[in-house]
Amino acid sequence: MRKVSKAAKGWDRGFRVLAAIGAASPAVFLVSIAAIVLVESIPTIRFMGIHFLTETRWDMGNLYGALTHRNGITAPAGASYGALVFIVGTLLSSVIALVIAVPVSVGTALILAYRVRGPLGFLLNILVELLAGIPSVVIGLWGILVLVPWIANAFAPFLKSVLGFIPFFGGQTGTGYSLLASGIVLAMMIVPIITATTRDLLVQVPLLAREGGLGIGMTSWEVVRYIALPYIREGFIGAVALGWGRAMGETMAVLMVSGNATNILPQNLYSPISTMAAFIANQLDSAETDASGMAVHALSELALLLLAITLATNLVARWLVRPRRRGGVVAP
Amino acid sequence: MGKSMTVRRLNAWYGAHQVLHEIDMDIEENRVTAIIGPSGCGKSTFIRCLNRMHETHPQARVEGDIRLAGESLFDLDPVDVRRMVGMVFQKPNPFPTMSIFDNIAIGLKLAGVRRSSELRDRVERALRMAALWDEVKDRLAKPATALSGGQQQRLCIARALAVEPEVLLMDEPASALDPISTMRIEELIEEIKQTYTVVIVTHNMQQAARIADKTAFFYQGHLIEMDDTTQMFTKPKDKRTEDYITGRFG
Numbered sequence: 001m002r003k004v005s006k007a008a009k010g011w012d013r014g015f016r017v018l019a020a021i022g023a024a025s026p027a028v029f030l031v032s033i034a035a036i037v038l039v040e041s042i043p044t045i046r047f048m049g050i051h052f053l054t055e056t057r058w059d060m061g062n063l064y065g066a067l068t069h070r071n072g073i074t075a076p077a078g079a080s081y082g083a084l085v086f087i088v089g090t091l092l093s094s095v096i097a098l099v100i101a102v103p104v105s106v107g108t109a110l111i112l113a114y115r116v117r118g119p120l121g122f123l124l125n126i127l128v129e130l131l132a133g134i135p136s137v138v139i140g141l142w143g144i145l146v147l148v149p150w151i152a153n154a155f156a157p158f159l160k161s162v163l164g165f166i167p168f169f170g171g172q173t174g175t176g177y178s179l180l181a182s183g184i185v186l187a188m189m190i191v192p193i194i195t196a197t198t199r200d201l202l203v204q205v206p207l208l209a210r211e212g213g214l215g216i217g218m219t220s221w222e223v224v225r226y227i228a229l230p231y232i233r234e235g236f237i238g239a240v241a242l243g244w245g246r247a248m249g250e251t252m253a254v255l256m257v258s259g260n261a262t263n264i265l266p267q268n269l270y271s272p273i274s275t276m277a278a279f280i281a282n283q284l285d286s287a288e289t290d291a292s293g294m295a296v297h298a299l300s301e302l303a304l305l306l307l308a309i310t311l312a313t314n315l316v317a318r319w320l321v322r323p324r325r326r327g328g329v330v331a332p
Numbered sequence: 333m334g335k336s337m338t339v340r341r342l343n344a345w346y347g348a349h350q351v352l353h354e355i356d357m358d359i360e361e362n363r364v365t366a367i368i369g370p371s372g373c374g375k376s377t378f379i380r381c382l383n384r385m386h387e388t389h390p391q392a393r394v395e396g397d398i399r400l401a402g403e404s405l406f407d408l409d410p411v412d413v414r415r416m417v418g419m420v421f422q423k424p425n426p427f428p429t430m431s432i433f434d435n436i437a438i439g440l441k442l443a444g445v446r447r448s449s450e451l452r453d454r455v456e457r458a459l460r461m462a463a464l465w466d467e468v469k470d471r472l473a474k475p476a477t478a479l480s481g482g483q484q485q486r487l488c489i490a491r492a493l494a495v496e497p498e499v500l501l502m503d504e505p506a507s508a509l510d511p512i513s514t515m516r517i518e519e520l521i522e523e524i525k526q527t528y529t530v531v532i533v534t535h536n537m538q539q540a541a542r543i544a545d546k547t548a549f550f551y552q553g554h555l556i557e558m559d560d561t562t563q564m565f566t567k568p569k570d571k572r573t574e575d576y577i578t579g580r581f582g
């Protein structure tokens with residue numbers, strides 16, 4: 001029998017300790033981040049109560065004047081932290097992103113999964129991966145240089161003239177820094193993840209099932225519609241949720257094209273907005289000048305809310321796209 | 333009524349690999365034609381050419397002439413071809429997300445059958461033809477994947493029959509089935525040849541002898557010999573056919 005040296009045993013123990021730390025670290029990070037934002041938000045949770053979610057006015061108050069007291073919390077006079085504008089901005093921009101990204105992603109995924117092979121397929125797959133890798137600030141810059149002027153000068157007037165009779169499509173067409181620009185930029189950022197996930201799901205649809213459809217005279221579209229899409233349905237919903245979570249959490253690109261609206265809800269597609277993530281990034285500097293600390297607490301509460309929403313969508317998404325076997329097993 | 337098919341100088345490839353060489357064949361209407369030959373000789377590829385399924389494979393290529401009652405398949409839309417030339421695959425492949433009923437009804441709906449009473453009638457008729465009705469009539473809404481392998485294969489036959497093609501292609505439809513299901517399918521083929529032309533691939537020489545009017549022997553991508561089944565099994569002309577049917581290879 002080989003004698004294991006002391007040194008080897010020591011190394012082994014060290015390795016196991018390291019592996020344990022590595023394995024535990026995601027949970028530790030998540031819990032500590034959640035704990036910090038939760039603790040940091042407690043003062044504003046007490047100060048604002050439910051009004052945090054329902055009010056549109058976000059005002060740090062008079063930072064150099066008197067203080068007010070409410071529910072045992074001290075805040076600058078006139079302070080009010082209402083996140084509704086950012087909640088609405090986050091939801092609307094991310095939903096617009098989905099409306100654009102989902103059809104594009106499904107179309108691309110279908111082509112990647114079923115249509116192209118060989119070098120062209122390889123190239124297209126690489127392109128999707130590359131799009132996923134573009135830094136968000138670069139997309140934001142493209143948004144400012146190209147997208148925003150295009151929306152202001154061409155796209156918004158066009159949409160208004162064609163669809164202006166629909167409530168959210170009419171009205172002032174604005175500067176281009178808008179809900180619409182945010183939605184489009186977000187769509188670009190989530191197309192890769194939805195496409196790649198959907199493609200991976202589509203290639204799992206058994207060829208034999210699809211050939212069965214062709215065999216009874218289905219068109220390629222009917223095979224997709226009646227066989228492939230139903231087969232991947234749950235996973236696909238998960239892929240969309242994954243993209244949605246990402247759209248809601250995205251910061252930099254939105255910050256650059258949203259117009260950074262505060263205190264006012266968007267009136268139409270062309271209104272400036274702000275999202276929770278963008279607003280936090282934008283306001284942290286000035287919030288730190290609040291000696292009472294309340295502005296930072298308020299941003300923490302916003303972060304807590306964002307974390308909860310994105311965590312929830314991600315969990316649901318992961319659960320839906322989890323790998324599973326399909327076929328023989330059927331409910332009684 | 334079934335229709336005849338004629339195949340002339342058919343060549344087929346997977347990528348650079350030529351699988352079929354210069355196949356000429358006449359398939360008579362309302363007859364059962366059996367395709368036999370050793371594994372890998374191109375039987376599946378051949379019948380997949382007959383409904384233009386072969387070309388759905390990304391690297392596949394076909395050359396030659398195939399006619400259905402005189403009309404060239406390649407002048408028709410492949411979707412129309414597959415409505416007229418139905419197919420049952422080697423492995424059962426019911427639509428995995430659909431109920432037993434929908435597996436059959438979907439083809440009818442897409443072919444324009446709207447009235448639900450007509451749908452129900454035709455689904456029932458197809459299931460009866462495939463000798464499956466009695467086994468599934470109480471659970472039509474259940475997922476098709478809950479059926480046994482043999483039942484699934486009969487469901488696939490019903491699905492193909494429901495849309496009333498002129499020709500039915502069957503690729504070893506009984507290879508995964510027990511003897512009783514196999515017998516049912518053979519009886520079914522016997523029955524449906526009144527109304528359909530049937531082309532069946534089989535590895536089972538007795539099966540070919542039992543059900544086929546004509547038999548064609550493929551070897552390494554060539555059609556070696558085709559004749560009346562009795563003729564073929566008693567007096568084969570080619571030495572390779574004889575070796576194969578007497579079990580000397582394959």
Ligand SMILES: Nc1ncnc2c1ncn2[C@@H]1O[C@H](COP(=O)(O)OP(=O)(O)OP(=O)(O)O)[C@@H](O)[C@H]1O
Pocket residue numbers: 346349351369370371372373374375376377378389
């Ligand atoms: N998808 C494919 N890609 C590449 N080559 C293929 C493919 N399918 C079949 N082939 C090749 O084509 C040839 C004929 O195959 P085919 O499936 O037609 O044979 P078969 O006679 O039906 O055999 P079996 O009795 O085993 O079903 C074989 O050499 C096979 O390797």
Ligand SMILES: [Mg+2]
Pocket residue numbers: 375376377422503
């Ligand atoms: Mg085969």
